[in-house]
Amino acid sequence: MSNLPSEAPTVDEAPILHVDLDAFFASVEILDDPSLVGRPVAVGGAGERGVIASATYEARRYGVRSGMASVVARRRCPTLVILPGRFERYEEYSRRFRAIVTDLTPTIEPIGLDELFADLRGLRRLGVKPLDAAWELRRRIEDELRLACGVGLARNKLFAKLASKRSKPTVVEGRVRAGEGVVWVSAPMERAWLAELPVSALWGVGPATTAKLARLGLRWVRDLNAVDEATLGAHLGPAMAATLVAYARGDDRREVVVDREAKSLGHDQTFAQSLRGLDELRNVLRGHAGIVARALRAQHQLARTISLIVRFDDLASVSRSQTLSFGVDDAVAIEAVGLALAESIDLRQSVRLVGLYASSFVERSDVELQLSFAFDAGTEDALERARLTSRSRQANYEALRDAIDDVRQRFGRSALGTLADLGDDGVDVAVQRGRAAFGPNDDTAQI
DNA sequence: TCTGGGGTCCTAGGACCC
DNA sequence: TCTGGGGTCCTAGGACCC
Numbered sequence: 316m317s318n319l320p321s322e323a324p325t326v327d328e329a330p331i332l333h334v335d336l337d338a339f340f341a342s343v344e345i346l347d348d349p350s351l352v353g354r355p356v357a358v359g360g361a362g363e364r365g366v367i368a369s370a371t372y373e374a375r376r377y378g379v380r381s382g383m384a385s386v387v388a389r390r391r392c393p394t395l396v397i398l399p400g401r402f403e404r405y406e407e408y409s410r411r412f413r414a415i416v417t418d419l420t421p422t423i424e425p426i427g428l429d430e431l432f433a434d435l436r437g438l439r440r441l442g443v444k445p446l447d448a449a450w451e452l453r454r455r456i457e458d459e460l461r462l463a464c465g466v467g468l469a470r471n472k473l474f475a476k477l478a479s480k481r482s483k484p485t486v487v488e489g490r491v492r493a494g495e496g497v498v499w500v501s502a503p504m505e506r507a508w509l510a511e512l513p514v515s516a517l518w519g520v521g522p523a524t525t526a527k528l529a530r531l532g533l534r535w536v537r538d539l540n541a542v543d544e545a546t547l548g549a550h551l552g553p554a555m556a557a558t559l560v561a562y563a564r565g566d567d568r569r570e571v572v573v574d575r576e577a578k579s580l581g582h583d584q585t586f587a588q589s590l591r592g593l594d595e596l597r598n599v600l601r602g603h604a605g606i607v608a609r610a611l612r613a614q615h616q617l618a619r620t621i622s623l624i625v626r627f628d629d630l631a632s633v634s635r636s637q638t639l640s641f642g643v644d645d646a647v648a649i650e651a652v653g654l655a656l657a658e659s660i661d662l663r664q665s666v667r668l669v670g671l672y673a674s675s676f677v678e679r680s681d682v683e684l685q686l687s688f689a690f691d692a693g694t695e696d697a698l699e700r701a702r703l704t705s706r707s708r709q710a711n712y713e714a715l716r717d718a719i720d721d722v723r724q725r726f727g728r729s730a731l732g733t734l735a736d737l738g739d740d741g742v743d744v745a746v747q748r749g750r751a752a753f754g755p756n757d758d759t760a761q762i
Numbered sequence: 763t764c765t766g767g768g769g770t771c772c773t774a775g776g777a778c779c780c
Numbered sequence: 781t782c783t784g785g786g787g788t789c790c791t792a793g794g795a796c797c798c
Contacts, residue, residue: 339798359766366766368798381798384764391763402768427768427798519771521796554772555795578770585766620790630765634792670767675790770797777790 329445329468329499331571332433333475334452336412337463337483339429340369343408344398346461354396359385361397362587364667368400372484372491405429408460415455419448424571430479432472434571449497468499473518473567475500477508505565512536517562519555527551539563580614581622582606583670589628590666596625596657603671604650611673617642618673621649623656626668635659642677649673 336342340358345351355374359367365385377392389395409428416423422434435445449466456464467478482498484491500508514536515525527550533539539547540563548556561567582603590596600623611618621643622636635656643649653671 364764364766366764368766382765385766387763387765429798519796523795552773575770580769581767583767622791632793636791638790668766672769768798770795772795773793775791777788779787779789780785 323444323446324468324499324501326435326439326443326445328502329470330434330436331469331472331475332435332445332449332452333430333467333469333472333479334412334416334433334456335430335465335467335479335483336456337465338369338371338375339408339462340400340405341371341374341398342369342462343405344401345371347404351396355379355392355394356396356398357385357388358398358400359388360585361385361399364585364587365397367397372486375486376489376491408462411460412456412462415459416452418455419443419452422571422573424573424575432475432571446497446499449499453496465494466497468497470500470502470505471565471567472569472571473562473565474505474508476518477512477516509536509563509565514539514559517559519558524551524555536563577614578676579672579674580607580610580616580618581670581672582610583624583668583672585626585668586666590669592662593657596662596666596669597654599669600653600657600671601646601650603669604653605646607671607673608644608646608649611644615679616673616676617644617679619643619675619677620673621652621656622670622672622674623653623660624668624670624672625657625660625662625666626670627664628667629664630667632668633660638675642675642679 341356344358345356353373355371355377357367357370357374357379359365359369359381363386367379367381367383367385367388369381370379370388374388374392374395377395379388379392379395385397389397405428409425412429413423413425413431416431416433420433420435420437422437423431424433425431435443435448438448445468449468453464453466456462465479465482467475467480467482469475469478478498478500481494482496483494485494486492512535513525514520514528514533515522517536520528528534528538531542531547531550533542539559542560544556544560547560550556551559584599584603590599619640619642620636620638622634624632624634626632637652637656639652643652649671
């Protein structure tokens with residue numbers, strides 16, 4: 316692939332840059348353990364239900380790909396080393412990666428840990444040349460992180476991402492062929508690029524949409540140019556139809572969004588051995604609730620909506636959610652809601668995955684912040700105590716009680732049956748749990 | 763060949779309010 | 781007494797991305 320026309324683009328001709336680190340997780344593992352150099356390495360779950368998250372090019376030679384079931388990967392490559400993944404380490408590298416790009420421009424939008432978009436328009440006046448900047452980024456990432464990457468430059472996000480993909484090494488007949496490293500798609504080349512791409516190359520087109528489009532006889536991006544948007548909308552929904560028709564014309568208005576705020580957080584786990592019945596879910600929910608609560612507190616967020624997802628052995632999944640009139644961030648309340656939601660699900664099938672999520676974030680009120688500062692704590696611990704106290708334990712119990720009332724109203728009193736079997740009534744037991752978590756000598760006995 | 767764990771966005775239907 | 785239409789919020793499910 317050549318970068319014709321050879322005239323280097325200006326910032327206005329190639330304002331969007333996309334960088335994607337090569338085989339990121341697996342590469343970090345090799346940096347930390349040089350004995351792995353030259354061996355096929357992947358990061359992912361090694362168990363029967365594991366999936367490959369990242370694979371080195373050495374592993375890709377054997378047909379190993381990310382997203383592939385580990386069982387399949389091992390079959391294709393019996394010598395594959397599958398490592399469990401150390402996400403804190405990857406986050407560390409990711410921060411350094413972002414810092415290098417931020418030296419070029421602060422206008423970056425990370426997509427996961429290993430890739431990001433940058434908008435170069437702010438550099439117009441500095442006379443920055445996009446190709447030079449791209450090569451310089453690549454050099455610094457190689458020198459300072461010992462990681463390889465591909466960089467794409469284009470008029471918009473759609474082509475910048477396609478370009479970085481094309482800049483990568485490829486595997487041809489079991490051999491790794493080096494990539495170009497940096498690829499620029501000039502405006503005159505855009506149409507030719509699109510014409511040869513399958514629809515699945517477009518952002519947002521996965522297996523399900525690819526199959527739907529195939530049933531409509533649409534296999535190539537160029538096919539989308541001939542189709543009526545309303546007709547497409549009847550099959551894919553108006554938003555997807557509009558997006559695809561625009562992409563097929565090379566039109567992508569998405570901006571690079573700096574500081575995108577998270578809208579949900581959660582934790583889920585797939586079990587090597589499926590769970591059966593509510594009792595087996597109970598412990599899992601407690602653990603998940605603790606993780607979710609800690610994450611919320613770490614981000615100083617309160618969540619109004621708690622959602623539970625259960626996936627059965629046949630991969631069918633169901634979800635339940637409950638929105639409260641107030642935000643919560645404590646494990647006791649989140650667990651109580653999660654448990655009540657679980658009780659509304661038919662659990663006769665065995666369960667392979669349980670997930671608990673928090674969303675509808677609300678800001679802590681200024682009043683609460685002021686209260687917490689009034690404690691003038693010198694340590695993190697004291698600050699945390701202040702936060703807890705400032706929100707008032709009373710409020711926690713009220714939150715719990717109201718949550719339980721809400722759930723009962725929707726699912727009936729029996730929804731809390733197993734909580735109740737520890738006491739006369741679910742509320743009492745919830746309070747007992749609360750007391751266990753917060754200590755006995757507080758003023759909440761009246762609930 | 764069989765699908766993880768972190769997320770985002772879209773859709774459709776129902777409840778409720780004006 | 782019966783009724784419309786629009787807006788907003790919530791819920792459940794589906795699809796997608798890395």
